[in-house]
Amino acid sequence: MANILKKGPRQYLTRIRRKGPDGKRVLRTKTFETRGEAEEWAAQIEGRIASRDFVDRSNLQQDSLSAVLDRYVEGLRGLKSERDARLTAAMWKREPFAGYAIGAVTSRDLAQWVKRRRDAGKAASTINNALHFLSKFFKVARREMGYEGLENPVDHVTKAKQGEPRSAHLTPEQEQALLDACQGSKAEYLIWVVRIQLATAMRQGEVARLRWEHVHETHVHLPVTKNGSARDVPLTMAAHELFQELAREWPRRQASPPIPRRLAPDRSWSRALAVAAQAAGLTREARDMLRQASAAELALMAGRVSPRDSLG
Incomplete structure (x- = not known):
């Protein structure tokens, strides 16, 4: 009653x-x-x-977007995606509407966010990746976190328009300057990480997880990639010779990593590479350009049209 x-x-x-x-x-x-x-x-x-x-639906007007994001990220603890999710969630929590009730966040709020990011010069892919994260979050909140009836405001937001693919490449002079800076880095094995990236267009995390059993005469097999699927990276003659050189430098053992992860964890490589790139006078795009530098050559080997296809 x-x-x-x-x-x-x-x-x-x-x-x-x-x-x-x-x-x-x-x-x-x-x-x-x-x-x-x-x-x-x-x-x-x-x-x-x-x-x-x-x-x-009372919780839709009681629980803030920020609080539910925290619960969502905690549910990812121990998963491969946890670190990236925490960073993206932290970015969303800095927005004014993060304090709104989760059911009060509108597509208008997000459309204004997209405009602010574009005006700030952010890349379309960066903006759309953040929107994709938020869209997935709203779906999980509705299906698995008790927010039945929650609408996904991302569904009604126009995504940022993708520009032309970047064609930036390291010049031979920039490449040599970066290698010289890496050679002088305190981070042991940084020089090998960069050389492997230049030779294969592999991601930094893929190099970190690489094991000798994945390295073959004609290709490198990657069982797990950023996209969650396996792929093979064709080896040029120079790349093949690089792995032979590395095997001589670091005695080859079955199932052991070419780059000992315990000596150079993935995050320390990122910091060391940023320092080396700055010392070489390169911009923040240098890490992306490492992959672009060899993509064109790999594309020709595989008979592909666009270097973007080689980046996997």
Whole structure:
């Protein structure tokens, strides 16, 4: 039964407490000017709660986007995607609408965010990747986190338009300057990481996970990539000779990594490479350009049209 309490002239506070069809207690409160309005509203709400199809959407207006993002990321603990998810979630939590109730975030909020990012010079791929993360988050929140009835505002946002593929490459002079800087780095094996990237167009994380058993005469087999699928990287003659040189430098053992991960973890490579690139006078795009540098040659080997196809 609803409890209607007269708080003062033309103020009737109405409280409803009862169990829903799933056994969970539902609480609703609202204030009306007349008792008749209060009774009518109470009857409507109690009827809805008693219905088999009732879905409690009160949490959509109670829990903030920021708080639900925290819960979502915690659910990824220990997974490969956890680190990237934490970084992207932290970015979204800095937005003004992060304090809104999760059900109050609109496509207009996100469209304005897209405009701000474009005006700030962010790449379309960077913007769209962040939107993709948020879209997946809303879907998981609706299906698995108890936010039934939650709409996905990303569905109604126009994605940032992709520009022409970048064709930036390291010049021979830039490449040599970077190699010289890596050679002088305190990070042991950084020079090998960069040389392998230049020779194969492999991602830094793929180099970090590489094992000798993956290295063959004509190609390198990558069982797991950023996209979650396996792929083979063709080896040029120069790349093949590079792995032979590395085998002599670091005694080859079955199932051991060419680059000992314990001596040079992935994140330390990122920091060391940033320092080396700065010392070589290169821009922040240098790490992307490492992959681009050899993509054209690999594309020719594989008979592909675009270097982008070789980047996997």
